[in-house]
Amino acid sequence: MATKQWKFDFASPDIPRKSVIDPPGYLSSKDVATRAQKKSQSDDDQELLKVKKAWDVALAPGKQLPMQAFMLWMSGNSVQIFSVAITAMLMFSPIRAILNMAQVFDRFESASGVKQSFTESALYLPKITFIAMQLLSILLGMWKLNSMGLLPTSHSDWLAFQDPKTPIEFASM
Template identity: 45%
Template sequence: MSSPPPPPPPQWVVDLSSPPAAKPKSTAIPDPPGFSAASTGNRKQVSSSKTTTRAPPTTEAMDTLKLKKAWEVALAPVKQLPMTAFMMYMSGNSLQIFSIMMVLMAFKNPAMGLMGTNQAFEKFESEGLKGKLLMVKAVYVVMNILALALGFWKVNGMGLLPTTRSDWLAWETAREPLEVAIPAF
């Protein structure tokens, strides 16, 4: 007894194993600017009159571009301030793990930014930008100090900064709270 022959493969398998033939290119439509037929896999010769090479940018253009990118890096810390401030506001002033993590991040990120100022701008340094880059670095430092100030505002709001005389002097009495909350059972 012989077994029946296997069924023929489905049509989609046949279609995948033999892709459709490429359509001939219509010469009525020109290639878009910057298109090279050699990069698409076609082996057609491309005349040198159709290809255009872009001239390398001048040093002034590169310095201008580098300065714009350096300003973007310098202003990045201030772009994070609204979100950080909102997160700190929403975490509350009580000592909880979330508010402690927010305060740690509020101090860690600007401190790391201040310590890595030269590394953040070393890719933008060139002979023509020495003086201008100094101003950009100063703005970057000021923005990170502003972010640190936000962290100090949060720590003060949590009551962790020693701001009264009784925090420093043992013989001073602690300030009396204006309100006292007593939980009900």
Template identity: 35%
Template structure:
């Protein structure tokens, strides 16, 4: 996440645009300055630049979105290595497999990372991971969905592992053992005569 932020631009001053929009009409252009001749070139260059940037952002967003795949594969391998008996190693791996997707989905801090955005009519969580690639021209929805899907897959893998270890209450036995034995209505005593 830090990397993504570092790569992206933090701020930009658009001199051209600024001058263009703010230049008062009453100030005449200097002599020999042809606005119409130079303008298309500049605009073209900046548009190209912006497009390249957008493409780059989109590419990066996809990269970030696909990052959990590697993780997933590694986790799967580790889980296979750990086996299905409950011991220190397998429990450690399972819990880390559960923790990673959760923390990835959660981000670092809640207030900062989650923003509710109006996007094509539906409410959507914006992940902090994709904050740097926020751009009106870049559609980050698809990478976001992929990222979420992959992390959820990781979570499911973790839960599946937890289940194979028998640590999830999915059997009748898990619910029955905590029930107290039923009380008896009748009471009978007696036996051999005391002697």
């Protein structure tokens, strides 16, 4: 690799001094650069890696679900500040996450400036999964709200909105 050269290339600090052996553990900067160059050459690898990373991010909320379920179960079904706070967190953080999804996946976007449609994008599946996972945790929150009795699902919740019946007859003692 290193042949005799008669000129100094100041652009690269590589000084071909074969006579001096590098100290043990020393890595010449050129070596590093060459290796990096090597990597950057394989763009496809890079993209794959990004997608893989994106999948990690997308699945992360799902991994939290069992833990959250456990916490909800621990907090009980009574309406207290603790259980309400946890449930509210569970409801709002997925929504926030979905809204911020573009930022989260920004670093995994392919560098190419070509506009791609969403479905063609490599991040299409991870994003869908991400949303699904967040919806799962919202569902978990809903289930919790329901078990706390905070969802208007029973007759009693709509009682106040029902109108009284108008009597047709007027009778008096």
